[in-house]
Amino acid sequence: MRVLLVEDETDLRELIEAGLKDAGYAVDAVADWPQADYLLDLTPYDCVVLDRMVPSGDTLRALDGRRRAGWSTPVLCLTALHTLPDRVEGFRAGADDYLAKPFAMVELVMRVGSLTRRAPGRLPVHLAHADIELDGARREVRRGGVLLSLTPKEYAVLRHLLVHRENVVTRTALVEHCWDEMADPMSNVVDAVMAGLRRKLGSPQLIRTVRGHGFLLGGPAGDGA
Known part of the structure; x- marks a missing residue:
């Protein structure tokens, strides 16, 4: 947000x-x-x-x-x-x-x-996909019932992916919604946060990289590439 x-x-x-x-x-x-x-x-x-x-x-x-x-x-x-x-x-x-x-x-x-x-029209407090659950009121994320320790940026990125699940989310969109106006969409900040988020989410990996487009939160994607 x-x-x-x-x-x-x-x-x-x-x-x-x-x-x-x-x-x-x-x-x-x-x-x-x-x-x-x-x-x-x-x-x-x-x-x-x-x-x-x-x-x-x-x-x-x-x-x-x-x-x-x-x-x-x-x-x-x-x-x-x-x-x-x-x-x-x-x-x-x-x-x-x-x-x-x-x-x-x-x-x-x-x-x-x-x-x-x-606020009217705001996003739901609880978001879920597969076995991932996000509680916006407590700012907690669980996978398979296990509480995950995410950084603020990892939490923000996952939340945006959950809101737009089943749709490709571009790096630019992630920067616009999860970073301030000084962030550079061409830098590696998104990839660095994404790598940490994938590691903490564990297997099977649900975040896919759609080459040339962005990221997709969908079904298991092997190594996430």
């Missing part, structure tokens, strides 16, 4: 970005609304973590404008403006959740997860 973070304080932005990435999210982080507005027109995000007061002003006006235009991406307002009137104003402008600073990173991650799970 991909999250857009809008936070003008550099240290806090880097801290939140690292925390979300550790939880398995692909994160694009910007310092002001004009940058966010540009990215929102280019990328389908699963959630936006939005600081209210940024250099260009209070972001609630921009949020309200997008909501009136039909934009439905879940938004978590993260701000020092935490009085009851502030929170009411945020919800009226279209925020789905509101978290006051200072905050605990674990709570932020859980709130982002909750927003992405319950």
Whole structure:
């Protein structure tokens, strides 16, 4: 899943970005609304973590404008403006959740997860294929009932393959959904993560490489090549 973070304080932005990435999210982080507005027109995000007061002003006006235009991406307002009137104003402008600073990173991650799970049209919490089961609420993966220890990127890649099971998923699609905007689709990052994921999933191998196209989560494929 991909999250857009809008936070003008550099240290806090880097801290939140690292925390979300550790939880398995692909994160694009910007310092002001004009940058966010540009990215929102280019990328389908699963959630936006939005600081209210940024250099260009209070972001609630921009949020309200997008909501009136039909934009439905879940938004978590993260701000020092935490009085009851502030929170009411945020919800009226279209925020789905509101978290006051200072905050605990674990709570932020859980709130982002909750927003992405319950939003209309979002993907199911539980995904399965063959004997692989993914529990999005607990961020757990089992094969044959055995709990697997996956890295955040391995989890994100497997989840995307499960969502699109029986269809070929390109490297570019994986980078767009599982990495941030700085990732290079031509690099070997996808192959490195895929190799680790295949090794942890074990045999029989279910992830096939479709040469010249991408990857397919299907039936057993021998050595996975």
